[in-house]
Amino acid sequence: MKLQTKINIGIxxxxxxxxxxxxxxxxxxxxxxxxxxxxNRVRLYIKAGWEIYNSKIERIQATLKVLAEDQRLRRLLHDxxxxxxxxxxxxxxxVVRSEQNMDILxxxxxxxxxxxxxxxxxxxxxxxxxxxxxRRVIAEKQSCGGTVLLDQKRLEAEGNDLxxxxxxxxxxxxxxxxxGAAVPILSNGRLIGIxxxxxxxNGSVEKVDRIRDSLFENEHYDGKPVGTATVFMGDLRxxxxxxxxxxxxxxxxxxxxxxxxxxxxxxxxxxxxALVVNAWYxxxxxxxxxxxxxxxxxxxxxxxxxxxxxxxxxxxxxxxAMVFGGMILAxxxxxxxxxxxxxxxxxxxxxxRRLSKGNLTHRIEVKSRDEIGELSESFNHMTQQLLEDQxxxxxxxxxxxxxxxxxxxxxxxYMELLGFVSHELKSPLGSAILGVYSIKDGYxxxxxEAQQRILASVASSLDYLNEMIKHYLDLSRLEKGELRVNxxxxxxxxxxxAPSIQGLMxxxxxxxxILQNEVPDDFLLSCDPQLMRIVFENLLSNAVKYGxxxxxxxxxxxxxxxxxxxxxxxxxxxxxxxKLGLLFQKFSRIDxxxxxxxxxxxxxxICKEIVEQHGGKISSESVEGEWTRFTVALPADATIQEKxxxxxxxxxxPGSG
Amino acid sequence: xxxxxxKILVVDDDVQHVDTVKTLLESVxxxxxxxxxxxxxxxxxxxxPPDLILLDVMFAGPPGPDGVETSRRIHADAELKKIPVIxxxxxxxxxxxxxxxxxxxxxxxVKAFLEKPIKPDQxxxxxxxxxx
Numbered sequence: 001m002k003l004q005t006k007i008n009i010g011i012x013x014x015x016x017x018x019x020x021x022x023x024x025x026x027x028x029x030x031x032x033x034x035x036x037x038x039x040n041r042v043r044l045y046i047k048a049g050w051e052i053y054n055s056k057i058e059r060i061q062a063t064l065k066v067l068a069e070d071q072r073l074r075r076l077l078h079d080x081x082x083x084x085x086x087x088x089x090x091x092x093x094x095v096v097r098s099e100q101n102m103d104i105l106x107x108x109x110x111x112x113x114x115x116x117x118x119x120x121x122x123x124x125x126x127x128x129x130x131x132x133x134x135r136r137v138i139a140e141k142q143s144c145g146g147t148v149l150l151d152q153k154r155l156e157a158e159g160n161d162l163x164x165x166x167x168x169x170x171x172x173x174x175x176x177x178x179x180g181a182a183v184p185i186l187s188n189g190r191l192i193g194i195x196x197x198x199x200x201x202n203g204s205v206e207k208v209d210r211i212r213d214s215l216f217e218n219e220h221y222d223g224k225p226v227g228t229a230t231v232f233m234g235d236l237r238x239x240x241x242x243x244x245x246x247x248x249x250x251x252x253x254x255x256x257x258x259x260x261x262x263x264x265x266x267x268x269x270x271x272x273x274a275l276v277v278n279a280w281y282x283x284x285x286x287x288x289x290x291x292x293x294x295x296x297x298x299x300x301x302x303x304x305x306x307x308x309x310x311x312x313x314x315x316x317x318x319x320x321a322m323v324f325g326g327m328i329l330a331x332x333x334x335x336x337x338x339x340x341x342x343x344x345x346x347x348x349x350x351x352x353r354r355l356s357k358g359n360l361t362h363r364i365e366v367k368s369r370d371e372i373g374e375l376s377e378s379f380n381h382m383t384q385q386l387l388e389d390q391x392x393x394x395x396x397x398x399x400x401x402x403x404x405x406x407x408x409x410x411x412x413x414y415m416e417l418l419g420f421v422s423h424e425l426k427s428p429l430g431s432a433i434l435g436v437y438s439i440k441d442g443y444x445x446x447x448x449e450a451q452q453r454i455l456a457s458v459a460s461s462l463d464y465l466n467e468m469i470k471h472y473l474d475l476s477r478l479e480k481g482e483l484r485v486n487x488x489x490x491x492x493x494x495x496x497x498a499p500s501i502q503g504l505m506x507x508x509x510x511x512x513x514i515l516q517n518e519v520p521d522d523f524l525l526s527c528d529p530q531l532m533r534i535v536f537e538n539l540l541s542n543a544v545k546y547g548x549x550x551x552x553x554x555x556x557x558x559x560x561x562x563x564x565x566x567x568x569x570x571x572x573x574x575x576x577x578x579k580l581g582l583l584f585q586k587f588s589r590i591d592x593x594x595x596x597x598x599x600x601x602x603x604x605x606i607c608k609e610i611v612e613q614h615g616g617k618i619s620s621e622s623v624e625g626e627w628t629r630f631t632v633a634l635p636a637d638a639t640i641q642e643k644x645x646x647x648x649x650x651x652x653x654p655g656s657g
Numbered sequence: 658x659x660x661x662x663x664k665i666l667v668v669d670d671d672v673q674h675v676d677t678v679k680t681l682l683e684s685v686x687x688x689x690x691x692x693x694x695x696x697x698x699x700x701x702x703x704x705x706p707p708d709l710i711l712l713d714v715m716f717a718g719p720p721g722p723d724g725v726e727t728s729r730r731i732h733a734d735a736e737l738k739k740i741p742v743i744x745x746x747x748x749x750x751x752x753x754x755x756x757x758x759x760x761x762x763x764x765x766x767v768k769a770f771l772e773k774p775i776k777p778d779q780x781x782x783x784x785x786x787x788x789x
Contacts, residue, residue, distance in 0.1 A: 426747050430773035431674040438681045438777045445684075466774055503772065506779055 003342070011334055019327045026319040034312035038282055039271065042303050046269070046284040049211045049229055049301045056207070057145035057181050060197050063100060064183035065143065067093070067195055073107065077185060077193040080115060093118040100197070104158055104180065108194040112138055115193070120159045128154060128196075132292040137182045137194050145181035147288050148198075149233070149296045162200060169203030169251055170238060177201045177233040177288075177297055201231050202238040203251060211301065212241050221307045224279045231288070232298040235260040242276055242302075255285070255298065263287050267295050273305060280305040344372045348379055360387040412480060419476030422469040429469065433462045464600075471602040474534055478609055485528045485613050489639050492525045492557060492566065493517070500537040504544055511549045518556040525564050526637040531610045535618075536568075538603040539630050543570035545599070546628065559644040563616075564636045569629040574622040583620055584608040607632075663788055666707035667691040668698040668727070669745075670716045674773075678711065681777055687784075694718065695727040702737055709787055714746035728767050741787045745780070747773040 067073065072092070076085045089107070097105040097118040105118035112129035128134055131154070136144040152174035155163040166176035180198020184191050201207065208229040212218060216227030230240035235255040244250040254260075262270040263285045274283040281302030288297040347364050354362045360383055364376040438444055440455035447455065490496065497519065508515060525532060543553045551571035558565050575583065582588045587601040604618075611618040616634035636644070665687045669675050672693070679689045690707060692698035694716060702710065710731065714724035722730065724744055731737045744767055768787035771780065 426773070427671050428673060430747055430775075431671060431677045433774035434674070434681065434777060434780070435677045438677070438684075441777055443681055443684055443777050443781075462774075506776065 003345070007338060007342075008335070011338075012331065015327050015331055015334075019323055022323045023320050026323060027316055030312060030316045030319060034308060034315060038303070038305075038308040042271070042282045042284050042301070045215050045227065045301045045303060046286055046299070048215055049299060050286060052211045052214055053179070053207060053231075053299055054145070056199070057179055060100075060102075061143050061145050061181040061183060063096070064181055064195050064197055067096065068183050068185040073195070074185065074187065074192070077107075077109065077115070080109070086116060090116055090118060090121045094121075097197070101199075102180075102197050103162060103200045104178065105197045106158075106195070108134065108196065110138070110191045110193055112194070114157075117158070119162075123157060123159060126157045128157070130154065131182075131196075132290050132294075133180070133182045134194060134196065136291045137184050138191065141184045141186065141189075141191050143181060143183040144291050145179075146291050147177060147179045147201075147296065148290045150176045150178055150200075166200060166202045170233065170236060173233070173236060175233065177231070177238060179207070202233065204239050205241065205249065207231065208239050208241050215301070216303075221304055221310075224304055224306070226304050226307055228276065228281065228300075228302045230298075230300040230302075232285075232300065234297060235264060238297075245278070255300075259285055259298075263298050264295050274302060276302055282308065341372070344368065344376055348372070348376055351379060351383075355383055355386070360390060415476040415479045418472050419480070422472045422476065425465070425469050426473075429462060429466055433459070433466060436462060468600045468602075471600045471606065474606050475602055478606060485531065487526050487528055487614070487637070489524055489526050489637060490529045490532075491521075492523045492564075493519045493521055495529050496525065496527075496532050496536050497540075497555065500533060500540055503537070504540055507541075507544050508553075511544065511547065511551075513544065513547055513550065514552045516552055516554040518554065519566065520557065522643075523557045523559070523564075523566075524636075524640045524643065525566075525634060526640055527614055527634055531613075535607045535610050535632065538607050539568040539632075542599075542603060542630075543568050543628075546570065546572050548572045559636065559640065559647075560633075562636050562641055563633045564640060565631060565633045567629055567631050569627055571627050574624040574626055574628050575620065576624055577622070580620055580622060584618065662686065662688040663708040664688040664690065664705075665784065666698060666702055666710045668693075668695060668710060668724075669713040670694065670718060671713075678780075681780070682784075685781060695722050695724070695730075698727065699730060699734070699737070702731070702740065703734075706737065706740060708740070709784060710740055710742045711784070712742055712744050714744060714748045741768045743767070743769045743771060743783055743787055745771045745773060745775060 070089075070092075072085060073089050076082060076089050079085070093105050093107070093116070096102075103119070106114050106128070107116045108128065109115050111127065112131075112134050113127045114124055117123050129138070130151070131148055133144045133146060133148050136142075150158070150166075152163065155166055155174070155176050162176065163174070167174060170176070178198040178200050180196065182194050182196040185193040185195060199206075208231060211229040212225070212227055215229075216225070219226040225241070225243075228240070228242045230237050230242055232238065232255055235257075237251055237253050237255070240249055240251055242250045244253070255263075256274070259270050259274070262268055264287065267287050267289075269287070270283075270285040272283060273280050275281075276283070282305050283300060283302040285298045285300045287295040288299055290296050344364070344367060351362055351364050363380050363383065366373050366376045366380070436455055436459050439447060440452065440459055497517070501515070501517075540553070540555075547553055547570035553571075554567070554569045556567055556569075584604050584607070586605045588605070608618050611632055611634070614634050616632060618633075619631050620628065621631070622628040665682055667675050667678050667682075667689060668691070669678070670693050675691045675693070679691060682689045690701060690705070692701050695712075698710065698712070701707075712724045712727060716723065724746060728742045728744065731740060731742060769783045771783060
């Protein structure tokens with residue numbers, strides 16, 4: 001794997017792990033946070049809603065306090081029989097009631113008896129001390145605002161139109177719920193009367209819509225109102241902006257028993273999700289208490305849950321998007337940095353590959369001054385050095401080649417000349433040898449002893465010369481490349497040995513040597529017969545020359561696997577061990593044998609050359625003072641190997657015997 | 658040998674060689690004639706048939722038959738067919754001539770194939786052998 005891939009994989013995994021954990025944390029945090037925030041929000045809404053619910057009460061109180069100081073009203077309380085004054089006050093209060101859009105505006109005496117009703121002046125003199133608000137004002141001589149429950153009797157007392165109204169908006173309930181205030185009218189600290197003003201909540205939308213509009217601005221989300229508010233009388237919706245399936249305000253429906261139990265019976269607020277008509281709302285219900293602290297109703301504010309959920313989803317999505325966006329940005333930056341760091345390394349790598357393919361001229365562009373830049377520079381330096389070295393080597397190689405060629409040409413010229421000279425020497429030498437021997441051997445008349453000695457010496461020199469010429473001619477042909485190995489499968493005994501033995505018979509007989517020929521008649525060799533004859537002739541003539549007078553010469557041959565091996569052994573002085581290795585070198589000469597004949601130093605070299613051109617090996621072994629043996633091993637061709645196999649099988653099979 | 662002197666025809670282009678061989682052979686009692694070229698040798702043999710022809714292989718001078726070719730011609734000639742031939746040549750026998758040129762009465766009159774330089778003992782014994 002490439003380094004960059006490794007780093008990339010590593011970094012991507014780190015980023016992914018980081019991103020994933022960040023995403024998980026963000027999600028969890030957002031989730032918790034969103035829920036908590038929503039709950040807080042709803043709690044805030046109910047507080048605000050409660051303030052709005054009660055804000056009118058204070059205004060009513062303020063108005064009533066102003067009215068309580070009205071002199072005509074005070075006078076009327078002192079003199080309740082003054083009908084004219086009563087009429088004046090009634091008209092004044094009727095103006096106030098309609099201006100303030102109030103359902104009830106009553107003036108009571110200090111015992112709680114109604115002295116005048118602005119709405120229905122004719123309905124008078126009933127006592128409304130059932131009203132906890134009134135009871136409280138009488139008891140404490142202080143103003144009291146809040147919500148009170150008006151039973152059927154009281155409603156009827158306030159006027160049939162109001163009773164009718166409440167029945168209409170209360171699903172058969174006969175009671176009504178009113179918010180308002182009562183203020184004592186005091187004179188020198190003494191209670192002289194009470195003035196009460198209030199609005200019926202049943203069927204009224206003013207309060208709940210104000211709450212909704214203040215808190216939610218009558219927004220809609222996904223076709224549903226974002227927030228709703230409801231006032232319950234008991235568990236009955238008497239004022240609401242929750243709409244039912246038909247789009248009407250869901251007045252006259254009831255709260256769930258669970259909520260009623262918690263809020264109405266236990267007097268505790270209720271928070272939670274509530275299915276309002278057909279959407280989930282985060283809801284809060286708080287109890288509405290009358291001045292006697294009795295729970296008489298509930299105020300509900302709901303906030304559309306979907307909005308929070310969607311907000312939360314959006315927030316989470318935004319966060320995830322930011323996390324991943326950041327990750328991608330970080331990765332991009334990282335990869336860009338990696339690229340800028342790695343690209344010189346890659347260039348270096350490519351350059352190294354080119355170098356290994358032999359391109360020494362390629363150079364790396366050094367762009368940076370950091371370690372990699374230095375490395376690139378070192379690389380360039382190295383390739384430059386290599387290039388110079390290579391050029392040097394090439395030059396010296398060319399020089400060597402040239403010299404070699406010169407040497408070869410010189411050698412060939414030399415060999416040609418040698419061949420020519422040798423050839424030209426041959427004929428005169430032939431007659432000289434014949435002549436000298438004719439005289440020496442006494443064919444031309446008697447020879448004196450001194451003459452005989454000289455003639456023997458001349459004859460020996462001529463023989464040496466002759467042998468030298470023969471070898472030089474062979475060598476000359478060999479080195480001129482005239483002798484090509486033309487392999488055939490030949491019978492060794494018949495085609496290689498016989499001609500040479502014939503030629504050497506006189507010398508053999510001369511030294512009274514015994515030739516022991518143990519080569520099987522059918523021994524085959526894969527060789528160029530003419531060349532192999534030179535080898536054999538050389539080895540045999542050496543054996544004769546260096547062999548002991550009257551000694552034994554043994555020739556034998558054996559087929560050994562894929563090698564055809566033959567030996568020429570002679571009894572004699574042998575060759576010192578330290579000289580054995582030198583035998584096959586050109587012009588190597590061992591100490592002359594005792595009979596004084598020296599060699600040309602070429603015979604064995606020629607043998608070695610020929611044998612090696614056949615792909616074979618020649619070697620020698622010797623025991624000094626006893627014998628010397630030469631071994632030639634030649635690769636056998638398929639025919640020979642087959643025959644050897646066949647022979648072996650035959651000899652192993654007793655049946656064919 | 659004194660009674661009927663065997664006549665030997667020496668054929669060689671080397672004057673010194675012819676001289677030496679002639680001297681040796683005459684000294685041991687042969688009658689010797691010579692020729693420097695094969696054509697001349699065949700002429701002489703026809704004019705006065707020798708008992709044996711000692712023949713070189715390679716001849717200098719104008720192109721003509723070599724010793725091998727000459728021995729074939731002798732064999733092919735009805736008059737000369739019976740005359741034994743000994744080849745005595747500077748040619749390296751093991752290298753330059755096919756081994757089949759060994760004496761073979763079936764198709765050639767060559768009795769022996771000798772290589773220069775030769776010692777008198779060997780030459781004389783081969784001649785004696787060839788003459789029977």
